Amino acid sequence: MNQDFEQAKQQFVEGLRCFEAGRYEQADEHFRSSLALLPGRPSTLTNLAATRLKLQRPQEALEIVEQALAAAPDDVDAWALRGMALVALQRQGDALEAFDRALAIDPSLAPAWSNRGAILKDMHRIPEAIVSFEKAIALGADPEVNGWLLASLTGARAPVVAPSRYVERLFDDYADSFDDHLVSVLRYQAHVALVAGLPHIAGRRHARALDLGCGTGLCGPLLQPLAGRIDGVDLSGRMLDKARTRGVYDELAQADVVQYLQSTAGRYDLVVAADVFIYIGDLDAVFAGVHRVMDAGVFCFSVEALDDGRDFALRSSQRYAHSEGYLRALAKRHGFDVAQVLQRTLREDQREPITGLLVYLTIG
Known part of the structure; x- marks a missing residue:
């Protein structure tokens, strides 16, 4: 059992390295190998879900992250990932609920506020979207990107070009x-x-x-x-x-x-x-x-x-x-x-x- 745990850990760590390097197919293989040795581990499931999102497979990401939430209902990262998968699947209302759940667990989660703002903007709930982008910036989210998104809603201090990081x-x-x-x-x-x-x-x-x-x-x-x-x-x-x-x-x-x-x-x-x-x-x-x-x-x-x-x-x-x-x-x-x-x-x-x-x- 200890040997399985150590091998699972090595596969998990290698998966993280591949993910950070942008080698998502390889990361996927390592996370799956880790889960084969240590099934149901929430942290591995959430990282596999994040990898599937990078691979443009949001439905699979959603199914995996729901396994993680079944094992760890208060996993804030899993709720945020669920929101991102639902956005990719164009299920905006469900995505908003997922980000709200993540923020109920950790109100300081800046990316969740930013994602929440984007959804509210698309739902034409502009005042709420503005508040979300303001919170995201206050909590340390990318000020250039979120400031540009905020300016698009308020008209105030609008930059003369979209941030290259946003466009890319x-x-x-x-x-x-x-x-x-x-x-x-x-x-x-x-x-x-x-x-x-x-x-x-x-x-x-x-x-x-x-x-x-x-x-x-x-x-x-x-x-x-x-x-x-x-x-x-x-x-x-x-x-x-x-x-x-x-x-x-x-x-x-x-x-x-x-x-x-x-x-x-x-x-x-x-x-x-x-x-x-x-x-x-x-x-x-x-x-x-x-x-x-x-x-x-x-x-x-x-x-x-x-x-x-x-x-x-x-x-x-x-x-x-x-x-x-x-x-x-x-x-x-x-x-x-x-x-x-x-x-x-x-x-x-x-x-x-x-x-x-x-x-x-x-x-x-």
Whole structure:
């Protein structure tokens, strides 16, 4: 029995090491081996559940964490994990109950307050969401990310760009289901409409295209008939892994789009950004960067439309919207000519159409 315990402990420790290193498949194997030697151990079950979440298997994570809670009903980590699994399964009400249960056990659990705020925001319970984000920050949760989420609800002291950690984590977690959710659920069509307008602007095949914020590469196959070479850049490594499987990109870089534009040696005659600037409010550095990598060609992009007199604004959806006047002023400042601005429905949000602008600029 002691030998089984020691072997189970070694497997558990190795599982933790693999988890921390991001080797989730290996972590899963070690935790399962540990449980085979020492069945029903709550701490091993919760770590296995956390691993299944990282592997994008939330239903399995939920089933495992419920085994842990059956053995240890007051395990605060298990309740928090249950909430995270339920969020991934889009069971928001049940997830809220799980986070509330975790906070009843330990009110100082900052991540639970943050997750609670996100759920309440989606449920349109804005005052409660604000309180949750404020508590999360007070208890030590990431001030940049939670401050940005809070600003999206209050409008106060809104940063001019989404935190890179937030965007990278969001899309790393979203990578496996991104295409299906975006196209089938949100009825996303900005990439198709944006690329469809290009032949009318340039009237020729481009030598080298850059897909800014390329994500899983939805634009790549659409750009292939229009460009001899296509490069892509995105913050999310997991999204880039998906884009790589399409086989249409010559080079893919994991980087912040502004930093890439400021440092790359590449030259382009087509730069495309579909549904990217919803995470960047102040676009001045983007325009400067695109100007840097282009001698002549087309810069086209989509934005959510703003018509309240402001240049740009962070909305409660955690997305930025931009005014046409602001975009035209930026184009003039950075040496671009406005070829065309079209108003289109970009996608749906909770079954409401989101109106956006398709903008085509030329230079040289």
